[in-house]
Amino acid sequence: MIGEVTGIKKIRMLYLQLLYRCNFTCLHCFHGKRLQYADAFTAEEAVSLLDLMRDEYGTEAVTLLGGEPFVHRELPQVVRHAKQELGQRVEICTNGYRIERCLTEIAPHLDLLRVSLEGVGSTNDGIRKRGSYQSALHSLGLARDLGVSTGVTMTVTSRNIGEVLPLARVLAHLGVRQLKLHHLRPVGNAANHPELLVTDTAAYGRLREELAETELPLEVIVDEDLSEHSAPEVCAPSGGPREIDRIEADPRGALTMSCKAVGKDSHAFWYEKSANRIVHRPSATDEITLPVPDVVYAHA
Template sequence: MTAVELGMPLQRKPIYTQPRERFVFLYPTTACSLRCKTCYVGNTRLNAANTMSVERAVEIMDYFKVTGGHDKLYLLGGEPTMHPELAQIVREARDRGYKVTISSNGDFEESIFDGIGPDMLDSFNFSLESADPTIHRKIRGNPKNFEQVTNNIRRARELGYQVRVMCTVSQTNAPGALDLIPFLADLGAHTLSYHNLGKTGNGGRFLQPLNPQEWMDFCAAIEAHPPEPRLAVYYPPTFVTADTQEQWADRGYPGCPARTLDRPHIYPDGTVYACPVFMDDDRHYARFEDGRLVLNPSPNNELNAYMTADPVCTGCPNTGTCGGGCPAYSQIPAYGDEGWYTCDRQITPLCILWTVSAWGARPADSLHTLR
């Protein structure tokens, strides 16, 4: 008989005993050909167009391999394909045992595939905002990008890459966002990941996110969509009711990965962030200098935010499965002070970046371990 049948309480595993996923998010350049309204990096960094050398990238990869056991590398920007030596960075990462993903806006010439073949990458990640070209162009502000990114998705699939697509959901594209499921399945993509727009960078200036109830309704709509066997679909729960927290813990929710410093984001200027949610206002927790991390002495650095418990959490019976939620909602004025969202112990915030598989768990393979 099970514990439930015997009338015994279930022994829940606290979230911070979940397996940790150690990613390095490396920004080899902040140069970019676009100025998307969803961009959490923000136009100030994009306009600076800073670029790191291959030697610097290797030094960073070696450091986190040794000190944190990191084994997955995301190459972002800006637009990483604009880095003149991106192929060499990929080779150096593979030589060091990293699984490598390039995350791109798709705004590149097909010759990029010649220098970085599918044997060098674990996945090629593209961003696409809608199956409707008009909506995509409204967010991207570029009349040609929809055709270019969809053509590159199709070509990458033909060449044998693992093709992943990300869509950042806001009030602008939410009504037709699920149309991407059949569209990308027909295009040949392997995975689609929906993400909730954060109030960071351009996203905090130009677009409006879904509020907590709207986001929960959107996630429910994904689950209610007929499963598409050709496409793995992921989404971040982000906001959940207190009575469902245990189900997310059972599905692997690890708590806030910034609090365990599992996912560093490193820019060409050496600034290191634990999470992109705090990337505005120079709140980095450290700077990478001379082969080591030098902590930011400012009391306003993001690490102090992660190490501060929201007062509403004190004495809350749900912290074992919620882990104190996402610190951003009590530490960033754009969330709490504007009245957009504060935890009331009924609807609680999970990590805005942690995703789960729609329509039930999928087999554990590289498509999903690299999410």
């Protein structure tokens, strides 16, 4: 159905939000009030969507996220299916809070553990949860010891823009391979915390200069909206390329192709779990009709 409407034939990665439920209520979380919703994929439903995406769109990788994916009781079954049955690259995006037991179980089937951090020490804990910084560092160290590659995502805000380099140096000592910097989008909880927005966009320019001048032993990937003039517009799903990098499925089954549309209820496509099919539900505000450009990432 996606191909028929958009011309897209290949989708490299599925971002699969297994559930909304989370053990954190981060100030900037794009889910907002949906963190309280019970919607979730069962292992059977997740496996069916993985199979469908592989068969119809050649999907070769999956990123499992939430909510918090490690609170999903059937996470190991989904991970094993993606790796053992489909041979896919498997990533998990997590807060890294008390995940040791499950991480140890799934480590042989995991290609990348990506942990979210929002600064060093109390800066991170003030945005995420008390004690979350040390717990995240412990999980990153455990993953390294288990032979799992690690990465970190950081959403740049007014509170932590000065801690990008200090955090990068901490991560380098833990063997983290990549730091990915996101632009804060005012949806979900972030809409209720405008103080987190960086209003002096010249600060982005200074950050980019610091990154360019500093030699760091890890890869730094930057959302190009972290600049004084924002990112260049790239083509939206409709009328764009025949191949895209990712599509995201939320716990209800809503599918989103642009990161800039995530959290805005602008879904043109839905995965119907009971029928195991993707359907087109166009609206005046969906990401194809608008059209919504995707996020542009680049090396710092």
